[in-house]
Amino acid sequence: MSDFSSLGLSDWLIQQCKQMGINKPTPVQENCLPAILQGRDCMGCAKTGSGKTAAFVLPVLQKLSEDPYGIFCLVLTPTRELAYQIAEQFRVLGKPLALRDCIIVGGMDMVTQALELSKKPHIVVATPGRLADHIRSSNTFNMKQIRFLILDEADRLLEQGCTDFTKDLEVILSVVPAKRQTLLFSATLTDTLQELKSIAMNKPFFWESKSEVRTVEELDQRYILTPEKVKDAYLVHLIQKFQDEHEDWSIIIFTNTCKNCQILMMMLREFDFPAVSLHSMMKQKQRFANLAKFKSGVFKILIATDVAARGLDIPTVQVVINHNTPGLPKIYIHRVGRTARAGRHGVSLTLVTQYDIHLVQAIEGQIQAKLQEYSVEESEVLKILTQVNVTRRECEIKLESTDFDEKKEINKRKAMILEGKDPDLEQKRREELEKIRNKRKKFKQRIHESIQKKQDAIKRKPQKKKRLLQEEGSSHQSHETGE
Numbered sequence: 001m002s003d004f005s006s007l008g009l010s011d012w013l014i015q016q017c018k019q020m021g022i023n024k025p026t027p028v029q030e031n032c033l034p035a036i037l038q039g040r041d042c043m044g045c046a047k048t049g050s051g052k053t054a055a056f057v058l059p060v061l062q063k064l065s066e067d068p069y070g071i072f073c074l075v076l077t078p079t080r081e082l083a084y085q086i087a088e089q090f091r092v093l094g095k096p097l098a099l100r101d102c103i104i105v106g107g108m109d110m111v112t113q114a115l116e117l118s119k120k121p122h123i124v125v126a127t128p129g130r131l132a133d134h135i136r137s138s139n140t141f142n143m144k145q146i147r148f149l150i151l152d153e154a155d156r157l158l159e160q161g162c163t164d165f166t167k168d169l170e171v172i173l174s175v176v177p178a179k180r181q182t183l184l185f186s187a188t189l190t191d192t193l194q195e196l197k198s199i200a201m202n203k204p205f206f207w208e209s210k211s212e213v214r215t216v217e218e219l220d221q222r223y224i225l226t227p228e229k230v231k232d233a234y235l236v237h238l239i240q241k242f243q244d245e246h247e248d249w250s251i252i253i254f255t256n257t258c259k260n261c262q263i264l265m266m267m268l269r270e271f272d273f274p275a276v277s278l279h280s281m282m283k284q285k286q287r288f289a290n291l292a293k294f295k296s297g298v299f300k301i302l303i304a305t306d307v308a309a310r311g312l313d314i315p316t317v318q319v320v321i322n323h324n325t326p327g328l329p330k331i332y333i334h335r336v337g338r339t340a341r342a343g344r345h346g347v348s349l350t351l352v353t354q355y356d357i358h359l360v361q362a363i364e365g366q367i368q369a370k371l372q373e374y375s376v377e378e379s380e381v382l383k384i385l386t387q388v389n390v391t392r393r394e395c396e397i398k399l400e401s402t403d404f405d406e407k408k409e410i411n412k413r414k415a416m417i418l419e420g421k422d423p424d425l426e427q428k429r430r431e432e433l434e435k436i437r438n439k440r441k442k443f444k445q446r447i448h449e450s451i452q453k454k455q456d457a458i459k460r461k462p463q464k465k466k467r468l469l470q471e472e473g474s475s476h477q478s479h480e481t482g483e
């Protein structure tokens, strides 16, 4: 394995790495760093926790030190927490440069951000929505000179998932210069490869981790087969077990909805577990505060939706529990990547109901490894089943009384207004669409039924013919016999 200096990294950066405990390059760094230093565009596909961030932070800092100006580099990333994490790595590694960075994410004051942007920071780390808002509404800064454009978790930025970034990206790409170095990094690049290639146009250097298995070897991947109604009892049992055996372990529990996230947090607290939650319906300040409480170890359990699935680097997470089986293998990979980071060991446990078995098979196909069953004393789980389910129901009632659903609706409406849409009009449109869909469904059903009828008639025809022939035959016979 080569060392940082043979990759072309300057001594001052090597020293900074050493201070952080980074002594040898990881494979993604070893491969991508020289290409980036040579000025090439780069697409890096590497496992989570493999040192992707430093693979772009180090060469950017080196180039910045040779020609410092602002705004030198723009990093786009899908979540606010990731933006802070990336900015932190820039700050720590770039300390000798007196680096000025600026974080542009939603949920924070726009005026303060606009002021910071106007001061020409060296590095801007942003989520696409908020940066696009600034570009649309302000002329106090420009991105015409940027040397580096970096898309972290690039595939998520380009796919049209629950948050669609494509329009915001268009706005951003229209104000950055065509002559630039573009770096794209993600753990999973395949689905959006073509679109990515159109962003990194200068024959990008492409590097993909050789290992076929997309999750690290240090990760012990397990599953528990459970009926839906017993899931929560398993969860409480598992947490109790981990807390008894390893008091200092930190656990992340992933679940599918904000509401479930909040209910599980309340429920675990009822059982005296030190739990905090992280989901997109929380205020930004609360999100940071909760994450900080978890990172510092004050709270050992974090219950999160997939906002926390990507890239979050919390070194001491020993267990990831999937309260629901992720519908996409890619999401599974990101979730379990929160543990077993940078060579450490970790365990992932996925709660699987009988309806999720095909999802597990899809996951196994993608990671090219089999999940092993995790054995649990079922009798212990059954002992707490009623208590857990009653507690959950109580928490649900408590949450209902706090207008959680109403707040969700208000948040949705707010987001629409910010996007320039009229929420009432959108609602009408959705209803119209639903009507059209229903009509289409009925139409399809009718066609299906009539095809089915015709097919049945065709099937019946030979039988009818046979019967007629038989009848004809028998009447013929009776004629002959004179009956």
Ligand code: AMP
Residues within 6 Å of the ligand: 021, 022, 023, 024, 025, 026, 029, 047, 048, 049, 050, 051, 052, 053, 054, 311, 312, 313, 315, 341, 342
């Ligand atoms: P990332 O994949 O960028 O989220 O990085 C995961 C963790 O690995 C971070 O805590 C980094 O500080 C750490 N890290 C990055 N590069 C190295 C390296 N060469 N050796 C050891 N740890 C590293």
